[in-house]
Amino acid sequence: GGGTGLGKAMAQKYSELGGKVIICSRNINNLNKAKDDIEKVTHNEVYTKKCDVTNIDNVKELSEFCKNNNINPNIVINNSAGNFICPTEKLSLNAFNKVIDIVLKGTLNITKIFGDNMIENKNGGCFLNITTTYANTGSGYVVPSSISKAAVNNLTKSLASEWGKYGIRFNAIAPGPIYTEGAFSR
Numbered sequence: 413g414g415g416t417g418l419g420k421a422m423a424q425k426y427s428e429l430g431g432k433v434i435i436c437s438r439n440i441n442n443l444n445k446a447k448d449d450i451e452k453v454t455h456n457e458v459y460t461k462k463c464d465v466t467n468i469d470n471v472k473e474l475s476e477f478c479k480n481n482n483i484n485p486n487i488v489i490n491n492s493a494g495n496f497i498c499p500t501e502k503l504s505l506n507a508f509n510k511v512i513d514i515v516l517k518g519t520l521n522i523t524k525i526f527g528d529n530m531i532e533n534k535n536g537g538c539f540l541n542i543t544t545t546y547a548n549t550g551s552g553y554v555v556p557s558s559i560s561k562a563a564v565n566n567l568t569k570s571l572a573s574e575w576g577k578y579g580i581r582f583n584a585i586a587p588g589p590i591y592t593e594g595a596f597s598r
């Protein structure tokens with residue numbers, strides 16, 4: 413989820429600090445625009461790869477792409493999200509599944525594949541999961557997002573405990589409301 417909003421801003425900051433950054437999402441136009449915008453400011457190459465995090469084959473291809481280009485991510489940010497602001501009785505189960513697939517299963521797909529790589533490489537690393545304040549409290553009108561982000565918080569704590577022995581750190585940030593087109597258009 414690095415082509416727009418908070419993901420793009422974080423990618424730019426890492427690039428400014430000299431990081432070798434790869435951004436991924438479904439929409440290649442978002443990625444290409446972000447690449448151009450960031451490189452103009454940082455003069456540091458940004459890599460892009462189209463990847464739908466809900467599609468495990470896409471995530472495996474991303475991992476292969478990284479290996480083939482000598483990109484060995486030691487910081488992975490799970491920022492992709494989908495959200496409907498909608499009364500729950502008006503949401504179909506398909507709509508629920510759409511959000512759960514992106515927020516929870518997408519985070520899991522990326523974490524499993526890149527975590528396995530980190531363990532194999534024995535260099536440790538760091539995962540940063542972007543959640544929400546309502547993940548701790550629950551919230552009406554965003555229930556698919558709320559339950560998925562709560563599960564991501566739990567995944568963060570569970571793997572911080574289990575994979576600390578491999579030198580892999582897990583953190584989550586729950587931003588307050590920050591104006592982005594993706595969030596505020598909803």
Ligand code: HXC
Pocket residue numbers: 493494495496497498502503504505506507508510511544557588589590594595598
């Ligand atoms: C209710 C809706 C809906 C809506 C679609 N659906 N829009 N239900 N309200 N506004 C239903 C459809 O009828 C369909 O169900 C099902 O959802 C899937 O529809 P699709 O057309 O396949 O999905 P689509 O609308 O194309 O994509 C949904 C999405 C998309 C994948 C979630 O919006 C997306 O890509 N979002 C990414 C960007 C994003 O959401 N960013 C916000 C992050 S903000 P049926 O049964 O009819 O098939 C955030 C936290 C903010 O996470 C916190 C602020 C404090």
Ligand code: NAP
Pocket residue numbers: 413414415416417418419436437438439440442463464465466490491492493494514518542543544545586587588589590591592593594595596
């Ligand atoms: P955003 O711009 O809509 O960001 C969401 C990103 O996820 C998009 O770049 C989108 O790109 C990507 N994405 C969606 N589905 C994907 C999929 N299946 N595979 C890969 N990428 C996918 O909104 P944002 O506000 O910056 O949100 C960023 C993060 O912050 C989210 O996790 C959100 O829940 C969290 N957050 C935001 C706020 C806020 O106030 N803005 C508050 C709390 C938490 P594509 O469409 O190109 O795939």
